[in-house]
Amino acid sequence: MSNATVVKRVVRGSPHRDSVETWDFVVDLLTQGKSGAKRDELLSVAGIASSILTDMAPKDAAIVVECKGPRTRIYCLYNEDAIDGSDAKEDSLGFDPLEGEWFISLPCPKDDLAWVERALKAKSTRITARDMASKLGSDSTEDSKKAAADFSFDASEFLKS
Numbered sequence: 001m002s003n004a005t006v007v008k009r010v011v012r013g014s015p016h017r018d019s020v021e022t023w024d025f026v027v028d029l030l031t032q033g034k035s036g037a038k039r040d041e042l043l044s045v046a047g048i049a050s051s052i053l054t055d056m057a058p059k060d061a062a063i064v065v066e067c068k069g070p071r072t073r074i075y076c077l078y079n080e081d082a083i084d085g086s087d088a089k090e091d092s093l094g095f096d097p098l099e100g101e102w103f104i105s106l107p108c109p110k111d112d113l114a115w116v117e118r119a120l121k122a123k124s125t126r127i128t129a130r131d132m133a134s135k136l137g138s139d140s141t142e143d144s145k146k147a148a149a150d151f152s153f154d155a156s157e158f159l160k161s
Helices: 019-031 037-044 046-054 079-084 110-123 141-150 155-159
Strands: 006-012 063-066 071-077 103-108 127-131
Touching: 006 019, 019 037, 019 046, 019 071, 037 046, 046 103, 046 110, 071 079, 103 110, 110 127
Parallel strands: 006 071, 103 127
Antiparallel strands: 063 071, 063 103
């Protein structure tokens, strides 16, 4: 899942769109307007995602989408920037951002992280939260090395039948 290609989108949030409308826009962007299980899973966390959007977490920390293809980073504009919209990049993606095994990491204020993680876990195994101060999704080689070092695989669990 660690692709070298990163695609960035910048979505207009509040007050241009309220948090629910912003999440709906993100869902449409990621599902390319198609209905089905992926869309249903994304919509199942709408209340939780809307809370994160209300807290303006994706202003400086991306919503990170990983799949078989390029990594997608989604930021939001707020206040005057959302009204002006000149920095927005809301055009559709030229690939399926949910192709193959996909995962989404939502940035979250540290004070809300515990309840957000619990709430997301109850609805999805693919959509998780992280402290918005973490560097997930950055282009830093150090971050990639740390992520690789933190990865572990328990083959005994895999081989159970």
